[in-house]
Amino acid sequence: MSPTDSSMWSCVCALVLAFPAHSTAVSGVLSSPANVQLTSTNMNLVLRWDPPAGAPRDLLYTTELKSSVLEFKPGCVNTSALECDLTSLVVSIYGKYTGRVKAQRGAQSSEWVISEDFVLDKQTSIGPPNVSLHSNRANLEVSIKDPVFMKSTMRQIFTSATYNITYWKKEQKKEIKHINGLQQNRVVLHSLDPWTEYCVQVQIVASTAQKPSMPSRVVCASTTGEKEPPWVGAVVAFFVLAGVVTLVVLVVCYWKSFSHFLCPKYAIPDHFKKSLLAPPKSHMYLAMQTSQPVEEFSDQIIVVMCSRSEEDGGPQQTAG
Known part of the structure; x- marks a missing residue:
């Protein structure tokens, strides 16, 4: 076979092999996801x-x-x-x-x-809990709500789930503190610096889950002083004193009205007194006061009962 014939056969074979592939691309199956x-x-x-x-x-x-x-x-x-x-x-x-x-x-x-x-x-992955903070003087109260599950509840599926709390001063995130393994959903953070803003983040850990929950969003709140500010006591004392002064002024101004209301000076008329204190003049009442006891009389009564004899059927008398 000449070199020209060999080249021709190679081209024919290439076309034959390429034709099925082309037809499959036209009418073939789509690629899978x-x-x-x-x-x-x-x-x-x-x-x-x-x-x-x-x-x-x-x-x-x-x-x-x-x-x-x-x-x-x-x-x-x-x-x-x-x-x-x-x-x-x-x-x-x-x-x-x-x-x-x-x-x-x-x-x-x-x-x-x-x-x-x-x-x-x-x-399944556990979603982030919902966290809220409440400031109580130099303490922070952390309230935690479990995520809502589409099927059942988190506590029914993960009965031993606990909370890991992370908190830090807002301006000093490097000094992070941890409280792990908590079961209660209300926790008080003690011994915090007064008048300082703290941030808190919570994560749920369950022993039967493959990984902890997604961390909650960061929530921040500021503490107050260990005691109430001085002006609070001054304001309370002012209002109490103002109330006492107002009450005294009202009593002085309206003393006569109060005394007349509490101790009225109305007197009972004399003819009412005489009619109330006079002895009763009813004839029946006077007769009852002067009458003697009535003597009672009674008569003896004999009761005679009749019954039939069992032998002759005649009547039988019984006296009593």
């Missing part, structure tokens, strides 16, 4: 993924979820988002779940891409 994974915060369940490399903008996605006891059930259908909330398909907070997603464009679709298994109560 990448980095498919289940995530959870506060017991929700969300499937997330990345679009295929070089994918067009008009791709749509369909997701499904499978539990350890049920087969795949549809989640989001024909969505353009890169995530799907599957919390409504959760049948048990202690179950194991697997998600999958595929890309679609018209009549074309990619292969399903399956995520790794996800144990909800073990792998």
Whole structure:
């Protein structure tokens, strides 16, 4: 075979090998999504993924979820988002779940891409607690509220959860102090410097969770003095004294009215006194006062009872 014939056969073979690849690109399968994974915060369940490399903008996605006891059930259908909330398909907070997603464009679709298994109560992330501060002189009272869970409550799932409190002076963040392993949600920070602003941050730690919660937002509040400021006592004393002076002035000005009200000088008329003190003049009353006891009389009564004899059936008399 001549060199010219060899070159011709090489070109023909290259065209034959290239034709199937070209036809597959035209009518073939779409590329699949990448980095498919289940995530959870506060017991929700969300499937997330990345679009295929070089994918067009008009791709749509369909997701499904499978539990350890049920087969795949549809989640989001024909969505353009890169995530799907599957919390409504959760049948048990202690179950194991697997998600999958595929890309679609018209009549074309990619292969399903399956995520790794996800144990909800073990792998869920705990959100940040809600923290508030209340200043009480030279102390700060820290109030903590647990995050709201989509399924059940935090205390039912993480019964042994504790709080780690971090606090520092606002202008001196390098001098950080820690209080760890607290179970109560109200804590008083003692021995703080008066008239100083402190900042507090709280994190939840649960032994059965894979990692601590997200830290709370930083909350700051200022302490006051160990005692009330001097002007507070002066203001209170002024108001008390003003009230006493006002009361004395009112009593002096309206003393006659008060005395007449408390000790009225009205007298009972003489004819009322005579009528009330005079003895009763009723005839019946006078007769009862002068009459003698009435003598009572009684008569003897004999009762005769009749009954029939048992032998002759005649009457039988009995006296009593």
